[in-house]
Amino acid sequence: MTQDTKLKVLVVVPAFNEAANLPYVVAAVRQHAPEWDIAVVDDGSTDGTAEVARSLAVILLRLPVNLGIGGAVQTGLIYGHRNGYDICLQVDGDGQHDPAESVRLVDKLLESGADAVVGSRFLTETGYQSTFARRLGIRILRSVLGWLTGEPITDPTSGQRALGRRAIALLAGDYPQEYPEPEVIYVLRKHGLRLIETPVKMKARRGGQSSIRVLHSVLYMIKVLLAIFIHATRSPVKGGSV
Amino acid sequence: MSTTPLPIQLLAVAASLVYLYCVVAALRRSRMAVRQSLLWIVSGAAFLVTSIFPQPLIWTADKFGFEVPSNAAFVVWLLALTALMFYQSLTTSRQTAQLKTLCQELAVLHAELEQQANK
Structure with missing residues (x-):
């Protein structure tokens, strides 16, 4: 549990048509960390996600149109930044992230003094390990990010993250949009922020896998690598390393 | 140096006039921002001038070695x-x-x- 009671923690829950999962996610967060604020970012849902969020008495950030995961998470960070939160946590609305693990992320952030902590599925081989194609892609991303930033990363696509003030300020202003997870790692390290990993367990999302997914994974890889290389050619944003 | 056959030239003039008319009509009905329109007006005008006086185009094609203008x-x-x-x-x-x-x-x-x- 977090030691400092004055610490302001905001749980950002990006939710696109997650009306069914949302009550479970919010209840789980409250069970493990009742003092944290929860901001549900309704990313243009059409299934009544906003109404469910209202009934749960959380902070509702309702996007009028669907922006995608990057735009949704950034909305939560903008809110967190403007309202003086010390830590922002990303807990996905689909229930893949266990809020009990999020508590450990925050503890890790506080004790290490790092700017960001990423929950990694691969530091210890426990829980859901993803499909073969994805694991292969993750291996390539690991190598590229490790090579570009000069520091190792084991789980570059993990969305389970805790961000400190410096990281919140940076990412509220400039958040990668289309393929955010690996890019965020690159952006944070490029601006001189310290990012570390801690092992977490993750659950599999319900639903089947089709062979088309493999093609999607390949396309995803090409695009995300392109996005990272483009970032590598850019100069850091002004006031980025605050 | 070749010359442009008259029917082609008339077709080009007519097409460029329609082109320019569309641009002006869109502008008058405020369907296009003036900022965006400059490009279309200039290109339309260039199209019209080239249709009436194809000589510069023919000359350019000749100098750069294009087979036909x-x-x-x-x-x-x-x-x-x-x-x-x-x-x-x-x-x-x-x-x-x-x-x-x-x-x-x-x-x-x-x-x-x-x-x-x-x-």
């Missing part, structure tokens, strides 16, 4: 269209970023309003 015209148009598409792509990207910011501001503002109402 129409090939030179195609190359010029192709380059112009590519540049235009590139510009439009830049505009779309910028507008996507602006829209994203707008949506996010709206969401945050709405949440703050709701919080004030609940106080």
Whole structure:
């Protein structure tokens, strides 16, 4: 549990048509960390996600149109930044992230003094390990990010993250949009922020896998690598390393 | 040096006039921003002038070694269209970023309003 009671923690829950999962996610967060604020970012849902969020008495950030995961998470960070939160946590609305693990992320952030902590599925081989194609892609991303930033990363696509003030300020202003997870790692390290990993367990999302997914994974890889290389050619944003 | 057959020239003049008419009509009905229109007016005017006086085009084609003047015209148009598409792509990207910011501001503002109402 977090030691400092004055610490302001905001749980950002990006939710696109997650009306069914949302009550479970919010209840789980409250069970493990009742003092944290929860901001549900309704990313243009059409299934009544906003109404469910209202009934749960959380902070509702309702996007009028669907922006995608990057735009949704950034909305939560903008809110967190403007309202003086010390830590922002990303807990996905689909229930893949266990809020009990999020508590450990925050503890890790506080004790290490790092700017960001990423929950990694691969530091210890426990829980859901993803499909073969994805694991292969993750291996390539690991190598590229490790090579570009000069520091190792084991789980570059993990969305389970805790961000400190410096990281919140940076990412509220400039958040990668289309393929955010690996890019965020690159952006944070490029601006001189310290990012570390801690092992977490993750659950599999319900639903089947089709062979088309493999093609999607390949396309995803090409695009995300392109996005990272483009970032590598850019100069850091002004006031980025605050 | 070749000369342009009259029917082709008349067709080109007619086409450029229709082109210019469309631009002016869109502008008059405020369907196109003046900022965006300059490119279309200039290209339409160039099209019209070249249709009436094809000699500069024929001369250019001859000097650069194009087999026929129409090939030179195609190359010029192709380059112009590519540049235009590139510009439009830049505009779309910028507008996507602006829209994203707008949506996010709206969401945050709405949440703050709701919080004030609940106080």
